[in-house]
Amino acid sequence: MDKFGFKVLMFIITAIEIIISATLYFSVQIEALYIISVLLISACLGGHFAILSPVFNKVFGLEKGPEMYGLTGNFIGIASVSGPLMSNFILKEKKDFLIVFLIGGALCVVKFVVLIFFNENVKFKYKKSDDNLIENEKDKSDEKEPILTEGERISET
Numbered sequence: 001m002d003k004f005g006f007k008v009l010m011f012i013i014t015a016i017e018i019i020i021s022a023t024l025y026f027s028v029q030i031e032a033l034y035i036i037s038v039l040l041i042s043a044c045l046g047g048h049f050a051i052l053s054p055v056f057n058k059v060f061g062l063e064k065g066p067e068m069y070g071l072t073g074n075f076i077g078i079a080s081v082s083g084p085l086m087s088n089f090i091l092k093e094k095k096d097f098l099i100v101f102l103i104g105g106a107l108c109v110v111k112f113v114v115l116i117f118f119n120e121n122v123k124f125k126y127k128k129s130d131d132n133l134i135e136n137e138k139d140k141s142d143e144k145e146p147i148l149t150e151g152e153r154i155s156e157t
Contacts, residue, residue: 006055006120013047014112016040021105025098055120 057065
């Protein structure tokens with residue numbers, strides 16, 4: 001990733017995913033081509049895991065980066081379970097796998113477009129919790145106006 005950068009590698013991975021999504025329906029006819037397609041998709045998934053971790057740390061910082069990366073892993077798990085269920089729903093209606101692969105390819109095209117506009121050098125700024133802001137405001141107000149005793153207030157006036 002240091003040599004080519006995040007965007008170049010993600011463009012390559014996404015292009016491979018688009019090509020496989022467009023051809024997987026037809027590659028079932030040839031066993032060797034189907035096996036190669038499945039292996040390439042698995043390699044793309046591994047590429048995502050390898051590339052995203054340092055980018056999450058760069059964009060979200062060392063404090064929130066691992067949390068966001070973990071959240072991504074959770075959504076991958078949800079997608080692994082919900083994907084086949086959604087495919088079954090679509091297949092009950094259309095009885096054709098082509099629509100499933102076209103939806104996958106369309107989502108990869110959307111990812112490709114989002115990637116064009118993505119800038120990894122822009123830091124994500126998150127709002128701290130309100131409790132911390134209130135505590136910080138109290139600390140600042142204490143610094144500006146010292147608390148005076150009753151005797152000190154009388155002597156000032």
